[in-house]
Amino acid sequence: MMASAKQAVRRDSYQPQVIERKWQKIWEETQIYRVVEDPSRPKWYHLTMYPYPSGDLHIGHWYAMAPSDAAARFKRMLGYNVLFPMGFDAFGLPAENAAITRGIHPYRWTMDNIERMRKQLRSMGAMFDWSREIITCLPEYYRWNQWFFLQFYKNGLAYKAKAPVWWCPRCQTVLANEQVINGRCERCGTEVYRRDLEQWFFRITKYAEELLKFDGIEWPERVITMQRNWIGRSEGARVRFETESGGAIEVFTTRPDTLWGATFLVLAPEHPLVEVLTTPEQRPEIEAYVAQARRESEIERTATDREKTGVFTGGYARNPVNGERIPVWIADYVLMGYGTGAIMAVPAHDQRDFEFARTFGLPIRVVIQPEGQTLDPATMSEAYAGDGHMVNSGPFDGTPTAGGEAIRRVTAWLEEQGLGKGEVTYRLRDWLISRQRYWGTPIPIIYCDRCGTVPVPEDQLPVLLPEDAEFAPTGVSPLKTDEDFVNTTCPTCGGPARRETDTMDTFVDSSWYQYRYLSPHYDKGPFDPKAVAYWAPVDQYTGGIEHATMHLMYARFFTKALRDLGLLNFDEPFLRLFNQGIILGEDNEKMSKSRGNVIDPDDLVAELGADVVRLYLMFIAPWEQGGPWSSRGIAGVDRFVRRVWAIVTETADMPADGPESDAARRLRKLTHRTIKTVTADISGFQFNTMIARLMEFVNELSALRDSDVVRTASWQEATRTLTLLLAPLAPHLAEELWERLGGPYSVHQQSWPSFDPELAAAETFELVVQVNGRVRDRLEVPVDITEQQAIDLALASPRAQEHLQGRTIRRTVYVPGRLVNIVTG
């Protein structure tokens, strides 16, 4: 007897390995996640950032994708036609490194990784529509990068210019920022420097102003702020300073009202006029300084806390507003990439200029006096950047600076005098897309001695990456040395010509992939306009905060550029954005192989099943926050799942022939209250509190497990509802339970349960009685209690009375549904 009962229990215990495999197979056979355009239903496009195929799916991928899947499934149960695609961001540096260090071709390495990761992704049980998979390193994808490049080129959005790159003189190759370790080449340890190279740019700055507008999109405020700061709009004026050695230095200043206080100019070390202005006696020092600056990163150069360095060129310029002769210096904190690469230094009113002037003994002149005090350059300890009135400024003496008044008047005057003009500049720079690498999209340009720069005609796309590339251990791009690739004929004159050997930044691929998913195999253009009309733009985008500025800015730029080319008819690619946090190791540190704190999702799936992993990831913390992994924590979720399994399977075949007792009615109310709160939670991606509510619900069911309530309609409603509420979170578990409850296939084609507001409403609440803001009593009262009744009850409370002894009541504060606060004198 005992033995067979135990066996029966064991045979019917929760076996995720069995049910997960079973349902994944059935879902695939019945293609329930395949989606097509359906104008009869509202669409919902949920996009989660596609992974780089680095090798194995790690827990971070799960953390991005599993809750996204739950959100997408929830929308589907609400009746939306939901598109939830997946693909691979397949070009990039690691594949090329594997080729160099291990002799594996980047294509092989990448495709093998994709094969493995695809399997791992399937184990998650997500509703990805695999028929729409995209892989960016395949010609059917990257030819459209080339096509976009050509459209941009034709429309002045792609251009070539010199820009600095990290150069290793030993390897004779360009290095990425991450390949430069403490100023040295990661491969050979040689000290590296920045060298100018002709490279391709996309003119994102044309859209700087529009990119500052976030109308119609619901993005986290912090991302919007970061993008605003990244674009860095400044209003000011451009002013010309004539030099004595010929040529003029143009500076941009946000404070034209301080022009009379400009006592020297500072050029970026890379500024073209440095060469002209430098006097013979200053030359050795200047050249040494320029060489030094080329070894420093921008972060180092612009650090405001380090000691100011710089060198006098020996040259002078004229301050256009007062004719004063002022020296021209160079300093590394001035960057060629911002403004004009030259600044006028006003040490009295700019902190960096002040420190520079103090370091080198340059004059400081006060031209803005704050009201009620007098600044003296000799005794000032820092620059004064506040308001006041102009002094030592010729015709403008006495002009108040408050409200930008002085800036407006001086700018107008500069324009009148022909000395300068009002201007807006941006910190945002044009997007440098050239990479001196093999594993990327070839830039479709041909150089002909006779015809110059010639774009590859559209009908000759794609320009294919040569397969038989040689990967030198130095890292020199194999395209450069591939004669068959480089040598071609000019499309215009038919003469001998050379191909561009630079490839594109992988951010080009990810700037429009959201549209390729809509018609992944369309070959008449980058996307089928009909599919775009139905699905685009993305309704919900989810991914890491690390993409706040670059990827998300580039994708916005692409959408606006494609709109202006007539390819799209909307302004923004992603209507809503959500950034998930990161999962740390059990030691609260970032997961890394060297720390040995990496959690492998494959192991967890094998041991506990995908549903438990999914649930735990959603339970661990608020999704936008993330947090440390805990083996103990996931064991708790495993217990929860087993309890759900036991309660539902044990009572699945129970007849609902019992009477609806008070306990059953209370359960019914709890069921509806749970639907209400859980729906609100999942709508806002509050998965952790959603699961906590479900745990409370299950704890209650557990308490009733051995009572008569299990034989009631209320119990059946409760277990069916629980299964439906779990469906987005734990899709396999829910499907299996649904089947055992006798529900029709598939639980994922059912509607999200709705609640009866009357049943979900509470009948009483706990009225808190405070005296002077401190809790003194709690009273169970009906929800429809009036203010007067609540106050009377509070005043009558013996516990409150104790604290009211000998005091005068000044006032009472009533918060409906919550509390009464009695305030005494």
Added chain:
RNA sequence: GCGGAAAUGGCGGAACGGUAGACGCUGCGGUCUUAAAAACCGCUGGGGGUCACCCCGUGCGGGUUCGAAUCCCGCUUUCCGCACCA
């Protein structure tokens, strides 16, 4: 450095300006068992106590408010991004 964010028990976290610590973990005690595991039940911020009670408590220092974890000002620490990693 610049830009962005965060800080609550032993741990992860919960909390429309209104009961701080839901839910889970850990720990302690118990039920069941020859025993253990599992499962189930109870307790679990600190201090005091006359044990149906009081005081303290949300990184630190101020402020606003009848009332502050929550809002404001000033700090500290930690994390993320900084344009060729993706």
